Amino acid sequence: MPRLALTTNYAVAHAAKDSDVDVVAAYPITPSTPAAEKLAEFVANGEMDAEYIHVESEHSAASALVGASATGARAFTVTASQGLIYMSEVLYIASGLRLPMVLGVASRALSAPLSIWGDMHDIASLRDAGLMIYFVSSAQEAYDTVIQAFKVAEDPRVHLPAIVDYDGFVLSHVTEPVETIEREEVLKYIPKSITWNVLNPKKPISIGTVGDPDYYYEFKYQQQVAMENALKVAEEADREFERMFGRGYGIIEPYRMDDAEIAMIAYGAHAGTARVAVDKAREKGIKVGLVRLRLWRPFPSEQLKKLLEGISVVGVLDRAMALGGPLQGPVALDVGTLIATRMPDVRLVSFTIGIGQRDVRVEDLVRVAEMLDEISKGKEIPMKTIPIGLRE
């Protein structure tokens, strides 16, 4: 296994190359541009046997991938922010057509005001689009997860597009050591096998059909069932990856949860910051643990419920704001639903962090742990999301 110094952008491009992707269609947008450039370089210098389609927009990039995937090609793109939401119309279609393409998303804030910096407003807007959404916390994990995402997306029980989301700049532009895997080895894990419905002149089918009121509902329900299946398939894929390559993550990752009384839930790069904060808070005698969410869609309700057994207060650290919602944190809303329906004894506190790449310091998250501790000891629970790092 070659060990390379790669940014997460480059790691994602290497993963697509090593997955023997057939078609890339990409339009540059900060902070994902270096990944698109690296893929172009791989194709240009012959390291990657793929068609690289130079499109005029992200909408076209996603459309080209729909076409490619509908012919049975392994299709991949990278984007971020405005580019992702410009793709969104087509991404709903890719999911409805059950095409297993994979996207790397270097998450970035949405305009206005214009911000090229990182947060997760872009990915949050795709919560209900019918794509699987992975959050990763390192360049290595991004590399591994792109490969896993193809495995899950192409599984006949799933057949859904998947997004591997990594924080813009905080991950996308940070160089880390990454162990890559030889293509032949990767292809033993994800052999090329077309199991989804594809266009073939010898066996013609129509795709992109109309679903009238007699039919639409049934097809949407099929997508939901595929999402439910994806949860189990993602766990299997992760375990098989670990068996073959020695690295596994789970779809949800506990840290110091065994004897924890209160917990934080975080995702993406800031889960790393939260880990350090947990250690610091533990030194102060606060029995806090951390749950890192690696898969957001489908939402791992059962797995999270198991980890939260016996926890009195849980704080969710969100990097996007669901404006006007009962709480602003998109993941907090999901955790709130789990708690309301299944774990009425757990209390939920919602926090927003890192909006528009506002710095998230370890001491900020230690303060979060302290707040959760105070609430567990009887302090009144705030009914609103607490904005960490906001100036009054």
Next chain:
Amino acid sequence: MSMTKLPGWRELPEGAVVRDVGNTETIDVSGWRVFKPVIIDEKCTRCRLCWIYCPDGAILEVVDEKARMGKRYEVDYMHCKGCGICWRECPVNAIEWVPEER
């Protein structure tokens, strides 16, 4: 809404694909119409414009030795959606535009 029992979600093909391609011929679209074209054969000059312009191939050219010039034109009412293009294009007003009454 159809009267027959429709397939459940387990029975339908993934991604709403249609495997029996070319099935348009068996689908009755007459319910789309509000007006229907009615060809007045006596006025028809056999110019063929309705046949050319019909977007659904719902104007049929029928070979008939007994007909004037050996052919006549008929509307395939199962596939005519009532768009009115034939009626608009006919240069001799040989097509009438009649309200559908059901």
